Amino acid sequence: MPEIELRIVSLRKTFHPGLFERPVEVLRGLDLEVFKGEIFGFLGPNGAGKTTTIKAVTGLVIPDSGEITIGGLPHDAMAAKRRIGFMAENPYLYQHLSGREYLRFSADLLEVAPSEIDDRVAAVLDQVSMGGRGDQTMRTYSKGMLQRIALAQALLGSPQLLILDEPMSGLDPIGRRDVRDLILEQHERGVTVFFSSHIIPDVETICDRVATVIGGRVHGVGAVRDLLAREVESYEITFTGLDPSALRTPVESAHRGSDAAWVRVAADRRDDVIRELAEAGARMMSLTPVRSTLEDLLMSLYEEGGAS
Amino acid sequence: MRAIRVIALSTLREALRDKILYLFLGFAVLLLASSKLFGILTVGDQTKIIKDMGLAGIQLFLMLIAVMMSVLLISREIDSRTVYYILAKPVRRWQFLVGKYVGLLATVLVNLVLMSAILVVLVWLYGGGVDPRLLIATAMIGVEMAVLVAFATLFSVLTKPILGSIFTLSVFVVGHVSQDLWLLTRHLPESVGRTVVSALYYVVPNLERFNLKTEVVHGLPIPPEAIVWALVYGIFFTILVLTLACLRFGTRDLQ
Amino acid sequence: MTRNLPTVLAVVLLLIGAVVSENALQEVPREDPLGRRLLYLPSAEMLRLGSLGNPGLVADLVYLWSIQYYSQYRPYERFLYLETVYNLITDLDPLYHDAYRVGALIMQLPTTDEAIHKAAVIRLFDKALRNMPDNHEIAEAAGWDLFIRYRDRAEGIRFFEAATAIPGAPHRLHRFLTRWREEEGAWSVDDAIDYWREVREEARDEFDRLVCDRQIYRLVASRDGELLDPLLSRWQAVNGRCPASWRELVDAGLLGETPLDYFGQPYRIEPETCSAEALDAVRLE
Numbered sequence: 001m002p003e004i005e006l007r008i009v010s011l012r013k014t015f016h017p018g019l020f021e022r023p024v025e026v027l028r029g030l031d032l033e034v035f036k037g038e039i040f041g042f043l044g045p046n047g048a049g050k051t052t053t054i055k056a057v058t059g060l061v062i063p064d065s066g067e068i069t070i071g072g073l074p075h076d077a078m079a080a081k082r083r084i085g086f087m088a089e090n091p092y093l094y095q096h097l098s099g100r101e102y103l104r105f106s107a108d109l110l111e112v113a114p115s116e117i118d119d120r121v122a123a124v125l126d127q128v129s130m131g132g133r134g135d136q137t138m139r140t141y142s143k144g145m146l147q148r149i150a151l152a153q154a155l156l157g158s159p160q161l162l163i164l165d166e167p168m169s170g171l172d173p174i175g176r177r178d179v180r181d182l183i184l185e186q187h188e189r190g191v192t193v194f195f196s197s198h199i200i201p202d203v204e205t206i207c208d209r210v211a212t213v214i215g216g217r218v219h220g221v222g223a224v225r226d227l228l229a230r231e232v233e234s235y236e237i238t239f240t241g242l243d244p245s246a247l248r249t250p251v252e253s254a255h256r257g258s259d260a261a262w263v264r265v266a267a268d269r270r271d272d273v274i275r276e277l278a279e280a281g282a283r284m285m286s287l288t289p290v291r292s293t294l295e296d297l298l299m300s301l302y303e304e305g306g307a308s
Numbered sequence: 309m310r311a312i313r314v315i316a317l318s319t320l321r322e323a324l325r326d327k328i329l330y331l332f333l334g335f336a337v338l339l340l341a342s343s344k345l346f347g348i349l350t351v352g353d354q355t356k357i358i359k360d361m362g363l364a365g366i367q368l369f370l371m372l373i374a375v376m377m378s379v380l381l382i383s384r385e386i387d388s389r390t391v392y393y394i395l396a397k398p399v400r401r402w403q404f405l406v407g408k409y410v411g412l413l414a415t416v417l418v419n420l421v422l423m424s425a426i427l428v429v430l431v432w433l434y435g436g437g438v439d440p441r442l443l444i445a446t447a448m449i450g451v452e453m454a455v456l457v458a459f460a461t462l463f464s465v466l467t468k469p470i471l472g473s474i475f476t477l478s479v480f481v482v483g484h485v486s487q488d489l490w491l492l493t494r495h496l497p498e499s500v501g502r503t504v505v506s507a508l509y510y511v512v513p514n515l516e517r518f519n520l521k522t523e524v525v526h527g528l529p530i531p532p533e534a535i536v537w538a539l540v541y542g543i544f545f546t547i548l549v550l551t552l553a554c555l556r557f558g559t560r561d562l563q
Numbered sequence: 564m565t566r567n568l569p570t571v572l573a574v575v576l577l578l579i580g581a582v583v584s585e586n587a588l589q590e591v592p593r594e595d596p597l598g599r600r601l602l603y604l605p606s607a608e609m610l611r612l613g614s615l616g617n618p619g620l621v622a623d624l625v626y627l628w629s630i631q632y633y634s635q636y637r638p639y640e641r642f643l644y645l646e647t648v649y650n651l652i653t654d655l656d657p658l659y660h661d662a663y664r665v666g667a668l669i670m671q672l673p674t675t676d677e678a679i680h681k682a683a684v685i686r687l688f689d690k691a692l693r694n695m696p697d698n699h700e701i702a703e704a705a706g707w708d709l710f711i712r713y714r715d716r717a718e719g720i721r722f723f724e725a726a727t728a729i730p731g732a733p734h735r736l737h738r739f740l741t742r743w744r745e746e747e748g749a750w751s752v753d754d755a756i757d758y759w760r761e762v763r764e765e766a767r768d769e770f771d772r773l774v775c776d777r778q779i780y781r782l783v784a785s786r787d788g789e790l791l792d793p794l795l796s797r798w799q800a801v802n803g804r805c806p807a808s809w810r811e812l813v814d815a816g817l818l819g820e821t822p823l824d825y826f827g828q829p830y831r832i833e834p835e836t837c838s839a840e841a842l843d844a845v846r847l848e
Binding site: 480481 | 614616617620623627630631658661665
């Protein structure tokens with residue numbers, strides 16, 4: 001049994017927005033265990049309670065009941081907080097400071113020895129590729145740059161547990177790749193990474209394990225491959241030289257572009273379509289197997305959640 | 309302690325970058341211009357008017373900082389969620405709030421020192437001599453502001469910025485007339501209203517206790533006990549209100 | 564810039580319109596606006612509450628306003644509410660020295676109601692003394708105002724008595740008080756001499772002492788003159804001429820010895836009027 005870095009036991013939270021508004025039950029007994037050293041993905045549709053869970057772990061929201069331990073310590077102990085590096089969903093940073101000033105401020109709060117602050121700040125700025133822009137005020141930063149600074153402040157305290165809320169949302173492909181590389185790099189150093197995301201391919205490619213959360217409860221936990229169907233369910237075929245409507249074989253969906261046409265067919269009808277294309281003298285461009293993805297999984301979970 | 313210091317310094321820096329010192333410049337210009345004007349208009353001792361004007365101006369400008377800036381800076385931190393990154397670090401919630409408080413008070417005091425210096429110099433320029441007792445009066449205004457900023461801190465964690473400012477302003481106003489309200493109740497028949505007003509008198513600080521302006525302007529003796537007890541009163545009230553603020557903030561969900 | 568020209572022009576035009584209408588409003592006659600405005604002066608208590616701990620500043624502002632207001636010429640309503648206004652100022656700041664003095668000064672401007680205004684001046688100064696019992700300057704100012712403006716020595720004496728009772732009052736007040744009391748006939752010459760001697764004891768410098776000496780000298784001389792002149796007349800009646808020296812009176816048994824003045828000099832006998840004359844007014848000047 002691997003060592004547990006983060007344990008959440010039957011976490012409950014109901015928000016009371018106001019006198020005349022209905023209370024919202026966001027977490028309904030959420031349980032979770034994150035092992036030391038793994039990359040753990042936290043998936044769920046909006047409103048499922050991902051952010052509230054993360055806020056409860058970082059002490060921003062006070063749960064009604066339940067227990068959270070970090071490295072075996074109660075999560076609100078200062079020793080537990082020293083283990084965490086946290087990045088929120090949107091980079092909420094001081095507009096009036098430069099990136100470097102903000103990181104120096106963060107380092108001070110993280111109790112970095114005063115003599116080491118400068119070196120430490122310079123190091124993380126390089127780590128997030130912001131070394132050259134560190135002295136501009138953050139008012140002038142793009143969203144991606146702010147995200148990098150937010151990530152930098154999470155890395156500043158050399159955390160054992162990195163908690164990232166939607167770390168890749170709103171980033172361009174290069175930024176997304178950089179964040180992914182950073183997560184992997186931290187992983188190699190033995191850091192536990194716990195992150196929520198909507199961007200399925202990233203979760204698929206880098207997570208060791210994934211939890212799906214629906215309606216304030218964890219629905220399923222496991223390795224990514226366990227949660228996905230092994231079988232290929234359908235194929236996507238692109239071709240030229242034939243109108244898709246001319247196909248006799250029933251297709252799941254079809255589309256005709258200016259150059260080529262595209263259809264999706266069930267796995268057992270693949271060969272029928274290929275044969276028909278050959279008979280019509282059409283030219284097949286590509287054939288892609290379609291697996292059930294996390295996205296489909298989430299969709300189905302959401303429908304279940306919505307139905308219940 | 310380090311967390312409080314770091315947050316206080318950061319708050320002070322934010323206030324200064326928010327051009328809060330323009331208020332001080334405004335004060336200086338206002339005081340200079342009005343003393344010049346009053347010099348033309350008045351008959352008799354100009355320095356008396358400059359002292360009245362200066363002390364009232366210091367009080368008013370600092371009150372503005374306390375009411376507007378304090379609520380604004382704390383609410384901004386919570387509303388713009390920069391507080392997330394602070395509280396996710398090894399910083400306790402009360403340390404954050406006390407750090408904010410200290411930073412805001414430091415902002416007020418920086419202004420207080422500059423404004424007091426201007427006033428002393430101006431009185432000296434107008435032939436009133438160097439009057440060190442002016443500094444006693446301004447120091448007591450500082451104590452008053454310490455109490456007021458504590459209230460601003462409390463209201464900024466209790467409610468929205470605009471309401472917080474209005475409540476803090478109300479404390480300032482009621483705090484200056486509470487003594488009279490209390491005296492008024494002595495003339496009322498025994499009733500619920502009288503009990504309520506009496507209760508209000510003890511809940512809202514009597515800010516007139518920090519008012520030594522008349523004594524200073526007219527050169528009257530100030531009993532040392534009046535200063536000592538006012539200090540004790542101010543410190544107790546400040547800690548009380550800050551404690552309430554910390555208790556509230558300690559159980560608040562940040563969304 | 565040129566694109567914004569119409570906007571700028573419009574703003575300027577609007578501003579001009581506002582200025583013109585304000586000027587037009589000024590020209591429209593209104594019924595007794597200022598006298599009425601004064602009626603709405605709030606009470607000192609309300610102003611003090613409203614000042615949030617700065618009644619001194621509000622007093623300053625009303626004071627400044629009153630100076631501007633009362634220094635404009637207005638035919639009949641000139642002194643409307645004068646006493647009310649200065650009572651308001653001095654209620655707000657009971658130690659406002661200048662306000663008492665300037666208020667009294669404005670009340671003293673010539674009007675048709677001299678007696679009413681004089682009574683108001685006295686009330687204002689009495690209030691000043693009640694509020695500042697240690698301030699001899701205001702008492703002195705009151706004394707002078709009453710004496711010089713209204714020729715009311717009795718009130719002058721009353722305020723000077725108050726002033727001299729205050730420690731640190733300048734010495735001259737004692738002197739004037741004594742003079743006025745004498746002139747008022749309230750005192751016998753002996754009272755006056757005794758008082759001047761007391762005053763001399765308290766004199767702080769050579770000049771004050773010299774002034775006292777001169778007064779004592781004058782009083783002593785006039786008192787001695789009242790004693791000596793009948794003796795000279797008697798001697799003259801017997802001998803048919805004025806005595807050439809005091810020796811002749813001593814020889815006649817009318818005097819025990821040659822009478823000396825306050826400074827120890829013998830009095831001179833003025834032959835023409837045949838009276839005792841003091842020498843030293845000249846010497847002292």
